[in-house]
Amino acid sequence: MRRALFLLFATVSLQAIGQDRDGYYEERQRGWFWFEQQEEPEKEKPQEEVPPAGNPQEADEEKVRIDVKWLRENLPQLREAAINNPSRENIALLQYAKRYMLDLSSRYANKSIEFMQFETALDESKRRPYAAFSLDAFKDSQKQNIKSALSKINSNSHIWFFYSSTCPYCAKQVPVLQELSIRFDIDILAISMDGGRLPGTEEFTNIIDRTGVSRRFNVRATPTILLAEDGGKGFTTLGEGLVALPQLQDRILLAARMQNIITDSEYESTQEVREINVLSDEDGVMLADKNKIENDPGYLAEVLRQKLMGSMAQSATPINREGNE
16 A cells, blocks of 8 residues: 555656646746746736817817907997897897907096096197197197288289189179288289279289280189299199188289298198197108017007107297297
8 A cells, every 4th residue: 555655656756747847847947936036927018098089178268368359259240130130039149249348448438538638749739739728729820920021922922813803703802912011011913904993902912914924824714813932932822713811822822932032841830730849851751660560569659759759849939020040
C-alpha cells in the first residue's frame, strides 16, 4: 500500500515539473525569492466625460447686440408681424422695441446737451445770439457795420439806374432808390432810355442815353440797376426788374465784395449770421493724418475744433466807421 502511494506521488510530481517550465525549476538560479516585488499593471486613465451635443444648459449661449443697427433692421419686421397678427406677444415686442429706440435717442440727446454746454467751438450763438438782450446788441452792431460798408462802397462806386418814363415798374423802383440814397448816402445816376423823366428822380443825377450806353451793358429790361466802380474798373448787374430794398442792399454788399471794394471780413460783419466755418480755405480741402484718424478717436475732433476756433477768431474782427479793419 505504501509503495503504491509513493509511486502515485512521484508520478504527479514529475508531471508538475514538466508542466511548470516557467516555475522554480526553470529559474532555480534566482533562488527562492518569493518576496520579490511584481510590477503593477498600468491603470487605464478614466475618459473625460463629454457633455452631449445640443445641451442648452452646458453649451455657451450666443449673444445678440440689441443696438441701433439691430433695431433699424428688425423694427420693420416687428411692425409687419404685429399688424399681420396683433397678438399680445407681437404687440408687446414691437412697442417695447420702439420704446428702447426712444430711450437710446433720449440718452444721446441728453449727453449731447451736456457736451454742448461747455464746447464753445460748437456754440451756435457765436453765429447769431439767442438771448434777446444779446441779439439786440448784435443787430445794432450789424446795422453800424452795414452803414460803414456802404459808406466805403459809395466812396469808390455808385449806382446806375436804367429806366423808361413809361415803365410802371420803374416808377415803383424810384422810392426804393430814394430810401437807399437817404439812408446810406448812396450816389445814384438815373439814365433815361427814352428821353423822358420819372417823378422823384430829381434828387438823382440824371442823363439821357444818347450814346448807346444801355446797349453796351446789354440792358434788356427796365428797370435795370448796376453797381459801377469809379473809373470804369468794374460793373455788376444788381437786378433786372423791380428789386426790394433789403434785396438790393444785400446785392450791393455782395457785389462790392466780389469787386474787392470791401474785404471779406467787412462783408461778413454785415450779415445776419456770422460765417464760422471749418472750410475756411477756398478749395475746401482739409488734410489729416490717416494713421491717427484710424487709431485715435479724439484726433479728428481736435483738428476740426482748432479749425473752428480759428474761423471764429477771424469772424470776430470788427470794422470801424470808415470801413477799415
